[in-house]
Amino acid sequence: MKIRQLSVFVENKPGRLRAPCETLAKAGINIITLSLADTHLYGILRMIVPDWQQAKEALERAGFVVNVAEVLAIEVPDHPSGLADVLRVIEQAGINVEYMYAFSERRNDKAMLVFRFQNADVAVAALTGCDLKLVSNLELFAH
Amino acid sequence: MVLSFPGNKTMTARFHPASSPDFVPASQLRDLQSQRLRAVVRRVYDHTDLYRKRIDEAGLRPECIKSIDDIVRLPFTVKTDLRDTYPFGLFASSMDEIVRLHASSGTTGKPIVVAYNRHDVDVWAEVIQRALVSFGLHEGDILQNSYGYGLFTGGLGLHYGGERLGATVIPTSGGNTDRQIMIMKDFGVSAISCTPSYFLHILDRAKEIGVDLRALPLRAGIFGAEPWTDAMRQHIEQAAGIKAYDIYGLTEIIGPGVGAECHCQNGIHIFEDHFYPEIIDPHTGQPLPDGETGELVLTTLSKQAMPILRFRTRDVTSLVREPCPCGRTVRRIRRISHRTDDMFIIRGCNVFPSQIETALLEVEGALPHYRIILTRSKGLDRMEVQIEVNAQTFSDRIGAMEELQARFAKHIEHIIGLHVAVTLAEPRTLPRSEGKLCRVTDQRNL
Numbered sequence: 001m002k003i004r005q006l007s008v009f010v011e012n013k014p015g016r017l018r019a020p021c022e023t024l025a026k027a028g029i030n031i032i033t034l035s036l037a038d039t040h041l042y043g044i045l046r047m048i049v050p051d052w053q054q055a056k057e058a059l060e061r062a063g064f065v066v067n068v069a070e071v072l073a074i075e076v077p078d079h080p081s082g083l084a085d086v087l088r089v090i091e092q093a094g095i096n097v098e099y100m101y102a103f104s105e106r107r108n109d110k111a112m113l114v115f116r117f118q119n120a121d122v123a124v125a126a127l128t129g130c131d132l133k134l135v136s137n138l139e140l141f142a143h
Numbered sequence: 144m145v146l147s148f149p150g151n152k153t154m155t156a157r158f159h160p161a162s163s164p165d166f167v168p169a170s171q172l173r174d175l176q177s178q179r180l181r182a183v184v185r186r187v188y189d190h191t192d193l194y195r196k197r198i199d200e201a202g203l204r205p206e207c208i209k210s211i212d213d214i215v216r217l218p219f220t221v222k223t224d225l226r227d228t229y230p231f232g233l234f235a236s237s238m239d240e241i242v243r244l245h246a247s248s249g250t251t252g253k254p255i256v257v258a259y260n261r262h263d264v265d266v267w268a269e270v271i272q273r274a275l276v277s278f279g280l281h282e283g284d285i286l287q288n289s290y291g292y293g294l295f296t297g298g299l300g301l302h303y304g305g306e307r308l309g310a311t312v313i314p315t316s317g318g319n320t321d322r323q324i325m326i327m328k329d330f331g332v333s334a335i336s337c338t339p340s341y342f343l344h345i346l347d348r349a350k351e352i353g354v355d356l357r358a359l360p361l362r363a364g365i366f367g368a369e370p371w372t373d374a375m376r377q378h379i380e381q382a383a384g385i386k387a388y389d390i391y392g393l394t395e396i397i398g399p400g401v402g403a404e405c406h407c408q409n410g411i412h413i414f415e416d417h418f419y420p421e422i423i424d425p426h427t428g429q430p431l432p433d434g435e436t437g438e439l440v441l442t443t444l445s446k447q448a449m450p451i452l453r454f455r456t457r458d459v460t461s462l463v464r465e466p467c468p469c470g471r472t473v474r475r476i477r478r479i480s481h482r483t484d485d486m487f488i489i490r491g492c493n494v495f496p497s498q499i500e501t502a503l504l505e506v507e508g509a510l511p512h513y514r515i516i517l518t519r520s521k522g523l524d525r526m527e528v529q530i531e532v533n534a535q536t537f538s539d540r541i542g543a544m545e546e547l548q549a550r551f552a553k554h555i556e557h558i559i560g561l562h563v564a565v566t567l568a569e570p571r572t573l574p575r576s577e578g579k580l581c582r583v584t585d586q587r588n589l
Binding site: 041067 | 539540541544
């Protein structure tokens with residue numbers, strides 16, 4: 001149920017965000033979704049890609065520092081209260097969200113939420129049995 | 144002699160009896176130096192293990208040292224000797240006699256400790272008084288002492304010398320710039336002592352709040368504890384309507400007051416009756432004649448609690464024997480041009496890149512690639528340590544990265560005693576150099 005997310009450290013300067021994206025483009029790797037956390041001096045580019053190992057190798061060969069974190073992907077109906085409902089369940093399970101981001105899928109009316117918890121295993125255990133659709137790697141990349 | 148200042152301030156330089164040791168004939172000075180050197184060698188030989196061992200190893204006996212010319216036979220003292228004997232190993236007085244301790248940051252986290260007995264505190268006040276006299280100060284002057292009070296020698300050093308002169312000393316210490324300006328204005332301050340960079344900051348702030356220092360009674364600035372240039376002097380003198388004087392010193396020798404400029408502002412007179420200067424070739428250790436450029440070496444001739452023989456200052460300068468128009472007979476050193484090691488001075492604090500490395504190692508366990516950038520903005524020196532992020536330190540969580548930055552900053556502050564800005568850089572983006580690493584980029588235009 002856990003998904004690997006890659007993060008890349010980028011300085012907050014012109015051209016620095018493009019560089020890792022271009023490395024992935026050259027390696028023929030598509031980015032399923034991403035989020036950029038920014039501070040005034042640097043950013044953290046977080047990405048979900050189909051083959052994280054291949055992407056990590058390509059990025060590291062190009063000199064980037066890459067972090068691999070385990071995140072959970074939760075599918076929700078793409079309509080009002082979709083996110084709020086999920087957050088209520090998470091809150092009731094007593095676990096804290098470090099950060100999250102979302103994307104909509106093209107072919108159906110679902111949205112995908114990516115959650116980073118402090119400990120992915122603890123989160124899986126806490127959320128199992130709840131009324132949530134945790135999405136596996138296979139399902140995520142089948143689309 | 145009447146000196147004129149930018150603005151309409153004038154003052155008269157008059158002779159003060161406290162300055163008489165600066166005017167003694169050369170032969171009389173030599174006799175005094177010889178006599179004091181004999182006593183100090185005997186003292187360190189009898190009371191400190193390190194010097195007894197070093198003097199024995201040099202095949203000498205204290206009685207071999209007869210005149211000041213024999214000083215070249217004595218062993219050198221280096222900064223690490225003070226660290227290795229931490230905290231009290233070089234004291235030549237018993238603790239019963241020691242009335243004051245000061246400390247400055249060392250090279251590896253442990254500070255360097257220096258001691259003064261009552262006699263030393265008097266000598267220190269005397270040399271500061273002589274410095275103040277050579278800047279044209281006298282009884283009735285109001286001295287705002289904005290050097291930091293504390294373990295740093297600057298604050299208390301200037302304080303006691305100012306009182307000895309009979310000036311009114313205001314112990315403002317550093318910081319709280321608006322209050323400094325208010326006091327300067329309201330109290331009719333005539334002289335200020337601080338680091339030159341802090342005075343630049345005061346100047347900028349005064350301008351912002353609409354105070355023109357040229358219109359105040361302030362007429363002398365006493366600047367030291369960090370390097371500054373003639374260009375800075377011109378700027379300060381014009382902008383504040385004062386004379387800006389250089390005072391030289393170092394913690395290991397006594398603190399400020401090893402030497403000072405006179406009103407001629409053409410070199411720093413060393414108070415040679417207490418601190419004997421030599422210039423050596425930093426590579427061979429061989430003495431160089433007056434006039435040649437090399438490393439300044441200083442010996443304390445009269446200190447008792449912690450005498451230091453032939454301390455290698457790492458400051459590069461030359462000695463001037465030619466008489467100064469002011470009439471002082473003691474020799475001058477030229478402005479310090481640079482150092483023989485990689486130490487730099489920021490906000491009056493001596494910093495070695497190795498100290499930064501120690502801090503980074505403590506945090507990471509391995510040494511990351513880093514660079515130190517020194518800048519000056521609005522008169523305030525800023526130190527930035529840029530550290531490359533690597534796989535061990537990088538996290539996808541902003542909070543963790545901020546914690547990492549804070550941890551680096553805290554460890555650095557713990558070792559050097561200064562808060563620095565820590566920024567994180569992408570891997571392999573900081574410049575690499577072959578051979579001699581140049582970790583420090585000084586953009587302060589010193």
